[in-house]
Amino acid sequence: MNALYEIIQNLTSYSGVSGFESMSFQTLCPYIKSLNLFDETGTTPVGSFYGIIRCGKENAPMLLLDAHLDTVGFVVTELCDGGFLRVAPVGGIAPKILPSSIVNIYGKKTIKGVFASKPPHLQSAGESEQKMDIADLSIDTGLPLEELKDIVRIGTPVGFPCELQKMLNDNLAGASFDDRLCGAIILRALQTIDKSQLNYDIAFQFSGNEETGYKGAMTTAYRLNPEKAIVIDVTHANVPGAPDVFKDIHAGKGSVITLSPQTNRAFTKQVISIAENNGIPYQLSAFPIRTGTNSNAVQTTRNGIPVCLISVPLKNMHTMSEVVNLNDALNTAKLIAAVINQKEQSND
Amino acid sequence: MIKYLKKYCDILAPSGMEDALRTQIIKDIKDSGCTYNTDSVGNLIVFKQGKNRRNKKVLLSAHMDEVGFMITKIDDDGYLRFNMVGGIDRRVVSGKRIVFCESGIQGLVSSKSIHMQTPEERGKCEPLTEMYIDIGATSREQASKYVSIGDCAAFMPNYTELGNGLICSKAIDDRFGCAVLVAMINSQLEYDTYFAFNTCEEVGCDGAKVVAHFLQPDIVIALESTTAGDVAGIPENKCACKVGNGAVLSIMDRSTIYSKELLELAVSAAEEKNIKWQYKNVIAGGNEAGVYQRAAAGAKVLAISAPTRYIHSQSNIAALADMEAVAKLSAALNERSFD
Incomplete structure (x- = not known):
């Protein structure tokens, strides 16, 4: 074994x-x-x-x-202000497992990111029951956009670390x-x-x-x-x-x-x-x-x-x-x- | 402060199970010349003499506990049913690693995989009743050798650095506050000061209620993590506060309207010492300050917080610079007599 x-x-x-x-x-x-x-x-x-x-x-x-x-994994579709990434799934991934999950972003170098979750004070009653869409989620890299652009581009793959x-x-x-x-x-x-x-x-x-x-x-x-x-x-x-x-x-x-x-x-x-x-x-x-x-x-x-x-x-x-x-x-x-x-x- | 933060974040202490953290904090303060006692509900109350006395009894408070999970039932096939200890959005738990406090048994919060979801279920997060914790056991009998109903778990320790000067970990809420207090206790203080490390904040600020009654402080400064909504797609006016913009001062939240006098003092201390600070720009959340304000004969309260994204999940994110700003600002404020 x-x-x-x-x-x-x-x-x-x-x-x-x-x-x-x-x-x-x-x-x-x-x-x-x-x-x-x-x-x-x-x-x-x-x-x-x-x-x-x-x-x-x-x-x-x-x-x-x-x-x-x-x-399975994701590809980057957009780089956003504040160092966030939008992604599209590669293969079938349930959105419910993503908020607060840690991912590897395989850019020029491999960096970590965290799937953002909506702050509780902005959630409305019953929101937990609604369908989630990966397109609405984002990945927090903690890097300023300018710095992020040097490492990640549209099409960069993202995966789960093991x-x-x-x-x-x-x-x-x-x-x-x-x-x-x-x-x-x-x-x-x-x-x-x-x-x-x-x-x-x-x-x-x-x-x-x-x-x-x-x-x-x-x-x-x-x-x-x-x-x-x-x-x-x-x-x-x-x-x-x-x-x-x-x-x-x-x-x-x-x-x-x-x-x-x-x-x-x-x-x-x-x-x-x-x-x-x-x-x-x-x-x-x-x-x-x-x-x-x-x-x-x-x-x-x-x-x-x-x-x-x-x-x-x-x-x-x-x-x-x-x-x-x-x-x-x-x-x-x-x-x-x-x-x-x-x-x-x-x-x- | 940072050396304490990492150590504290990695300790398991969901509400009601704070013993391991309290033991560590006592180790870290016992040689500082302070006096301390633990009360009947597990709070740790510390007094540290300063160079001078002051008329007002001043308390700095942080909470030890974190959100977690409690086993409510063990299935015949060895899976564990659970409920949240504290407010966790069920959409942040599926697939996450957890550890049980006393046994150290590791588990996974699990639910049906995407392939098993019906077309209507796809995209949705099932109710808690359809989730379970998997520890690898195959029968109730076997699971019961390792865990029992009422056992508590926390997110798996995962402290890591992220991006530019950020920390990502479980329980930055409120190990960061504990770390700031411990660093202060180990420093030379201008005035006599009380410190409280409280239990059970996440389930209703229960520890603070007891501390408030016991100490009857005049002035309380709560050190907390507050939710930062500065994530993609959230408009500026709804962010509450932003990671990287400094210590957060709250004017009002769902439990407290903060002392105007203390707020002005805090702002002037921040300006004087050139400490980065920001106001929380939404009325949301609440913390132990609300309890202190209304307990016993009442107290003037203030909250100084570190802006923290994704609190109550396995991945709290906060900036080292913001946490340093909170430490500096609370130290600067504590140099006042408050007369």
Whole structure:
């Protein structure tokens, strides 16, 4: 668990608001390279990082592991008097979590800001019941406008800083677990496999632009041209007030394997039996229409790529306090490693 | 003053749970030559002899407590239901980190994620009854090993510098006032002075009621954080006061019309010592001065405040220069005999 925690700590410390993933490459790429897992690494024009483990055989088929690198966030739309910024959301963010929240503003240098809240003396009765709009909120930078203009311009990305907080039962809170956590899980899984036994290549794509239309996944999968792919993302765990469809997905009860028209049923069933055979806990979820992940983008790349979607239950998605149970993360890493090992044996 | 401020901001002391802060303040003043006592409701009352006596009993007052959260129910699945201790806008709590006072257990104020909201719910902040605190427990039984009904939490300590000379932290309201008083107690005073570090201001100025009765002061100066509305989109005449424009003097708020005589003295002291000051330009809020004014046989009261944005949230923002101005102005004023 410590090895995984360390990777999570690293991966969540880099910026990477959707569309601005390349801002993280300078720190992210050297870190992933330092893990010595990959024979080749690279980045793409659409904000993805990828790494390939070669098995050494010519024209070997490839298994692709996908997680997404980008996170939800904001872009600056206006610089206002008094050092305030107006922003537009990048990805789905509930306005109710924003007032008094601390953000990083990734300008010429990274500065902190605080989402302003309306002073109580200016609030009218019943105002708390009304809808909020992010366009009406502002970020307080504490800097004079002139000084702010030197650091920030329209289009500068803004994101939640990640401060990890350990909770009971191996629960961990932090920001950008969607989907850096799953990147960490893949890296951890790859640390545990015996590379000398591989008879096919393994690629990891840390895709950009997921939150804003899956663009990194479709283009990077195109480039890598794998035979099969596993998409690893987060999914909603049950919480008080959750809609019925999420009520049976519980944090701490294992990886979530999704059945959907946007994933490959045969491959998915194979993964389920691998979980069964290895005693790895899992839960099933059904997405009859869209999975809201990279699965469809990867599945429809080139001539079609069979995809299995494995998800990690997460609470408070798209907030600065996403919560994961680390046992679920570890079990997901185990499941990925087991799938890789199984493929070795079956020469599938 | 600043060295005390950071230390005090990081201590957990929601209303009714001020013990840790009071212990720290006592440590910081006990070698100053003052005398002090703690009363039955937890207030810390300090007397420091000055070079001279004066006819009037003068009290400088700040409150120790901060806003927070109290557990009201533990759900079967280990989530904690809560209510606010003091006035917190429910729209500033969702997703925020908190810590329970005695156990040190960390939690998150949580509510449904955006994906779980129905189209009508989108953009809205749900009522408190639909929010909960998550500590990671999975059953009532397990949660009960760590916390119980009535336990109190505060926002997670997060003191940090921001922008140009600003401080961002929980509880600048009113740890800043405590820090100013402690610095004064540790300085040489012109006149004998009383100081009060009060409990339970955020839930109705209860501590001050007891102090007022006990001391029966003639003159009270309350040191506070007052809400600054100088944020984007708020017109000038509704700002109340502005961060960076100096110590705030209130003429009138919802509980007090301040002593004209003390206000004039304060303005002349500020002008004399070249201390930046501003009037609060809206009639809003209230503080312990209101209690002192009407307690026992009554007192003349004044409030000197630091303009503070986003009070009663995890991110109070105030300027170091303003806080220094309040410290200087209250010290300058306390050099008067008030005869």
